Amino acid sequence: MLKNHEKELMISINLFLDNILKINNLFKTLLQKYFDQKFDDVQKVTDQISNLESECDALRRDVERRIYSETLIPEIRGDVLGMLENLDKIPGQIQGNAHSFNTEKPKVDAELDKNFLKLCDYASECISLLIEGARSFFTDKNITIAKCLEVSRVESKADKISTELKKTIFTNSENGLATKVHLKYFVEIMDEVANLSEDVADRLIISSSKN
Amino acid sequence: MIDILLIAIIAIIIGANDASNVFGSAVGSKMLKFKISVVFFIIFIIFGSIINAENPSQVYGNLILDYPDINKIFLIIIPVVVITIVSLILKIPSSISQSVIFSLIGFSFVENLSINFDLFYNLIYFWLATPFMAFILSILFCRLISLIFKILRLNIFQIDYQIRLALIFFGCVAAFALGAHLTAAIVGIYSPFLDIDLNVLNFSLALNDKKLYFFASVLIGLGAYLFSQKIVRTIGSQISNIKPVPALAILFTQIFILFIFSSDYLIEALNIFLPFQIFAMPLSASHITFASIIGIASFNKFREVKPKHTIKIILSWIIIPISVFCCSLLLTSIYKI
Numbered sequence: 001m002l003k004n005h006e007k008e009l010m011i012s013i014n015l016f017l018d019n020i021l022k023i024n025n026l027f028k029t030l031l032q033k034y035f036d037q038k039f040d041d042v043q044k045v046t047d048q049i050s051n052l053e054s055e056c057d058a059l060r061r062d063v064e065r066r067i068y069s070e071t072l073i074p075e076i077r078g079d080v081l082g083m084l085e086n087l088d089k090i091p092g093q094i095q096g097n098a099h100s101f102n103t104e105k106p107k108v109d110a111e112l113d114k115n116f117l118k119l120c121d122y123a124s125e126c127i128s129l130l131i132e133g134a135r136s137f138f139t140d141k142n143i144t145i146a147k148c149l150e151v152s153r154v155e156s157k158a159d160k161i162s163t164e165l166k167k168t169i170f171t172n173s174e175n176g177l178a179t180k181v182h183l184k185y186f187v188e189i190m191d192e193v194a195n196l197s198e199d200v201a202d203r204l205i206i207s208s209s210k211n
Numbered sequence: 212m213i214d215i216l217l218i219a220i221i222a223i224i225i226g227a228n229d230a231s232n233v234f235g236s237a238v239g240s241k242m243l244k245f246k247i248s249v250v251f252f253i254i255f256i257i258f259g260s261i262i263n264a265e266n267p268s269q270v271y272g273n274l275i276l277d278y279p280d281i282n283k284i285f286l287i288i289i290p291v292v293v294i295t296i297v298s299l300i301l302k303i304p305s306s307i308s309q310s311v312i313f314s315l316i317g318f319s320f321v322e323n324l325s326i327n328f329d330l331f332y333n334l335i336y337f338w339l340a341t342p343f344m345a346f347i348l349s350i351l352f353c354r355l356i357s358l359i360f361k362i363l364r365l366n367i368f369q370i371d372y373q374i375r376l377a378l379i380f381f382g383c384v385a386a387f388a389l390g391a392h393l394t395a396a397i398v399g400i401y402s403p404f405l406d407i408d409l410n411v412l413n414f415s416l417a418l419n420d421k422k423l424y425f426f427a428s429v430l431i432g433l434g435a436y437l438f439s440q441k442i443v444r445t446i447g448s449q450i451s452n453i454k455p456v457p458a459l460a461i462l463f464t465q466i467f468i469l470f471i472f473s474s475d476y477l478i479e480a481l482n483i484f485l486p487f488q489i490f491a492m493p494l495s496a497s498h499i500t501f502a503s504i505i506g507i508a509s510f511n512k513f514r515e516v517k518p519k520h521t522i523k524i525i526l527s528w529i530i531i532p533i534s535v536f537c538c539s540l541l542l543t544s545i546y547k548i
Contacts, residue, residue, distance in 0.1 A: 006368030073371045075454045080367075138366040 009063060009072070010138070016059040016084070017131050019052045023091045024127045026052070027098060031120050034101050035113050046098040053095040060088050079207035080137075086200040087134060090127060093196055097189050106186050107179055109172065115165045119190050122158035126151050126197035133204055141208035148201035148208075158194035162187050214281075214401075217288040222397050222427050224295055225307055226256075226434020229393055232465065232496045233385045237378040245440050248382070253432030255383045259390020260428035261421055263473045266491030267308075267391055268399035268420075270334070275315060276325035283322075284400060286546055287314045290538035294531060303527040306495030308396035309338060313532040315400065317539030321547060334492055337472070341494055342502035342528075345464050349506035352460035352467075360456070374455040381462045388469035390428055395473075395493040398427040457507040464503045465496060498528065 030045040064081055067073065073080060108116060133147030165187045169180050234248035272278060291310040298305040312334060319326050360370050401423060471477055472494050482488050501524055508516045 006366065006372050009368050010366060073367055076367060138368070139364060 009066060012059050012063050012066075013084075013138070014135070016056055016063065017087075017135055019056045019059070020087060020091055020127065021131055023049050023052050023056075023094050024124050027094050028117075028120055028124055030098055030101065031117060035108065035117070039102075039105070042102050046102045049091075049095050049098045053091040056088055056091045060084050076207070079210070083134060083137065083200070083204060083207065086203055087130070090130075090193065090196050090200070093189070093193050097193070100186070100189060104182070106182050107175075108183065108186075109175075112165060112168060112183070115161055115168070116187075116190070119158060119161045119165065119187065119194075122154055122161060123190060123193040123197070125154045126158065126194045126201075129154065130197045130201050130204075133201065137204060137208060144208045145205055148205045151197055151201035155194045155198040158191055162191040213285045214288070217285060217292055218397055218427060219430050220292055221288070221295065221307060222430030223434030223438065224292075224299065225393050225397060226431035226436075227438035228299070228304070229389060229431070229496055230435035230439040232500050233389060233462075234378075234382045237375070237382055243375075243379060243382075249432075249436050249439070251379070251383050252386045252435050253429075255386035256390040256393065256431055256435075257425065257428040259387035260394035260424040260431075261390075263388075263391030264394040264399070264424045264428075265420060266475055266478075267395035267473050267493040268424075270330070270395075270490075270492045271311070271315065271399045274312065274327050274330050274334075275319055276327055278324075281401070283318075283543075283546075286543050287311065287318045287400060287539060290314045290317070290535050290542055293538060294535045298527065298531060303524060303531075304495075304497035304501065305527065305531050306338075306396075306498055308392065308399075308493030308495060309532050310535040311396060311400055311493075313536040314539040317536040318543045321540055321543040333490070337489070337492060338494070338498075341468055341472075342498050344468055345499040345502035346506040346509075348464040348467060349457070349460050349503035350509060352463040353457050353507060353510070356456050356460055356463075371455070374459055377459055378455070378462065381459070381466060385462055385466050385469070388466050388473065389496050390431075391473040392469055392493045392496065393431055394424045394427045397431070398423045399493060457510075460507065461500060461503040464506075465499050468499050469494060469496065 026045050026049050030042055030049070033039075033041040033045060063084060067077055067080065129147050129151045133144045133151070136143035136147065166184055169175070169183045169187070172180070175183075230249065230252050234243065234252060237243040238245050238248050288311075291307065291314050294310055295305055295307060312331075316326060316331065318324075360373075365373065471481065471489065472492050475491070478489055478491060505513075505516065505521070508514075
């Protein structure tokens with residue numbers, strides 16, 4: 001009739017959030033290995049990211065099923081499920097980015113390496129802040145709001161780097177248009193991680209203010 | 212025989228309606244199954260009525276100094292049944308205890324019975340005061356519960372679990388407290404006749420006060436079991452819209468007020484400290500619930516309150532007693548002719 005599921009659920013949710021952080025860190029490693037041209041390692045990291053992403057999906061589905069079947073937290077169920085589903089888009093995006101680097105192997109000029117890593121750092125910071133905010137959503141909504149507002153600030157920095165990267169790519173006269181468009185695509189998919197984080201953070205701010 | 216039938220009708224109506232005041236939030240938010248909540252409701256309403264109904268029931272005997280003949284009690288109950296059914300059709304919560312008192316006053320006017328007006332005025336004061344008490348207490352309880360959860364730093368799943376447990380436990384306590392008031396409202400009017408010998412279809416039935424309270428509370432339970440499912444779900448979902456913490460605060464407010472005006476021990480204890488004297492009396496759980504909801508709504512500057520509906524309910528608190536009084540006056544006058 002009445003079971004205490006909170007411990008199991010919080011463990012699952014924390015595991016889900018930890019996995020997103022792990023994927024986030026792995027992508028940074030992947031990028032570094034890619035620029036060092038260690039393609040075997042890139043393959044390994046991509047596989048690791050894929051496995052963790054599948055684990056995230058399974059955890060999210062399990063948590064959602066349990067919240068619904070046990071009719072838990074009725075008043076904020078929609079917000080929690082929305083948050084989990086939106087957060088799950090981030091590992092999906094990172095997994096896609098990892099596969100793109102692994103399969104398409106874009107020709108990144110040495111002068112772009114630094115800014116690519118910087119963009120990755122900002123996107124990664126956005127995710128870390130978002131995960132902290134998401135974790136606090138279950139205990140202290142004021143912290144959630146503060147962290148999510150910080151996500152927007154960092155995302156702006158990511159946008160600036162992204163614009164700078166695109167400018168550098170298109171001002172390079174040595175590369176052909178195909179290479180330029182190809183590199184621009186990689187800048188955009190990396191920036192997309194920061195954009196997704198900002199979108200989820202915005203939703204979280206609304207959910208936290210509402211509750 | 213007609214008395215038993217009228218008691219049964221009122222008890223079943225009350226059971227159908229008042230189960231929602233106690234377990235509405237738990238069932239409506241799907242925290243508890245309806246059948247389980249009804250079992251809890253029946254058990255605790257019976258306990259509450261047998262243990263505490265005697266105290267608020269005494270009000271009826273003390274209000275009319277030369278109490279009416281038992282054969283004429285049906286004249287007091289018929290207007291109550293009629294007005295309660297009309298208010299149910301109009302979807303307005305009504306207080307049976309207030310209706311019975313006003314019907315008794317109307318009856319006494321025609322029959323020239325001596326009324327204890329001091330007690331009557333005191334009842335009016337407390338009936339007017341309880342919604343204000345409920346309004347303030349619901350706000351205080353809501354703040355207190357939120358503060359406790361904040362201090363304990365529980366996560367939302369822990370809070371959810373604690374609220375589920377609390378809604379069930381305090382729902383049972385509220386049913387216990389409500390048992391005394393509901394039973395007093397239904398059969399309290401018979402309290403001066405502690406030992407009644409009724410002849411029902413050639414069976415001689417000796418009723419004492421405990422049997423009477425048990426009989427009424429079982430009928431309330433039957434009403435809850437048979438007819439309250441839809442009302443519990445509807446009211447419950449309305450309450451759950453206010454979220455579980457305020458629902459718990461409303462339940463605490465009900466328990467607090469209902470116990471204060473039914474438990475001898477609490478009344479004696481409080482009368483030592485209070486500048487005025489309180490006494491056991493039947494109160495309306497619907498009025499307490501309504502005032503508590505308005506109290507909770509004050510957190511959002513009453514934005515969620517429907518003004519038309521609210522004014523209709525508040526007006527009904529004046530119109531229903533007057534209507535019952537007039538009906539009783541009319542019916543007794545016709546009967547006398």
